[in-house]
């Protein structure tokens with residue numbers, strides 16, 4: 240990963256080729272790099288599903304990891320927390336997601352901090368409720384979009400499709416980060432090059 244390339248990036252939205260691609264891992268690295276530049280930084284994970292119980296409270300493990308870096312409260316990072324490890328529109332059984340409140344919270348963070356990193360949920364085409372998609376939120380936030388690609392078999396197709404769709408849906412596409420989780424994947428470099436050559 241070349242996080243150095245992202246140091247000059249203003250606040251941004253992190254999406255990925257899929258769930259478990261490394262959005263939180265990469266987000267923590269970007270936040271740390273920003274901090275090293277002297278910025279005050281905030282993470283914002285509007286919706287987390289698959290949360291765990293801790294001290295009688297439902298908490299997002301993503302928010303816990305991000306809070307380790309930023310020092311924010313969990314409620315500031317993650318207002319919507321659901322237990323079911325499912326798409327938000329399924330996990331949020333009462334359909335509580337409020338787009339306007341989400342945008343207001345983001346504006347509040349922008350006023351309080353120099354840089355705000357927003358982590359998506361799952362990949363790009365994910366429903367937040369019965370009538371809203373994650374991409375509707377990203378368009379409203381109007382943030383540069385960075386896609387994390389989990390490098391492994393299948394990543395060329397997932398990466399090119401996701402980039403293509405982001406560009407169709409918005410003019411906010413900024414770039415992508417190759418995240419090699421499986422260090423034993425021998426074709427990592429060839430796969431990264433294949434994506435670079437075609438993107």
Ligand SMILES: Nc1ncnc2c1ncn2[C@@H]1O[C@H](COP(=O)(O)OP(=O)(O)OP(=O)(O)O)[C@@H](O)[C@H]1O
Nearest residue numbers: 255258259260261262263264265360361418419420
């Ligand atoms: N570069 C890496 N090296 C080693 N482990 C990694 C790396 N990137 C991610 N991981 C591990 O892979 C798992 C998935 O990563 P992560 O939680 O960041 O994905 P995610 O895209 O944020 O998932 P979600 O969709 O649940 O938000 C985690 O256990 C994380 O620690």
Ligand SMILES: C[C@H](N)[C@H](N)CCCCCC(=O)O
Nearest residue numbers: 258288289324325326361365
């Ligand atoms: C539980 C998981 N780690 C994420 N929080 C939610 C992923 C939703 C994926 C939805 C989908 O694309 O089918």
Ligand SMILES: [Mg+2]
Nearest residue numbers: 262263301358
């Ligand atoms: Mg995450």
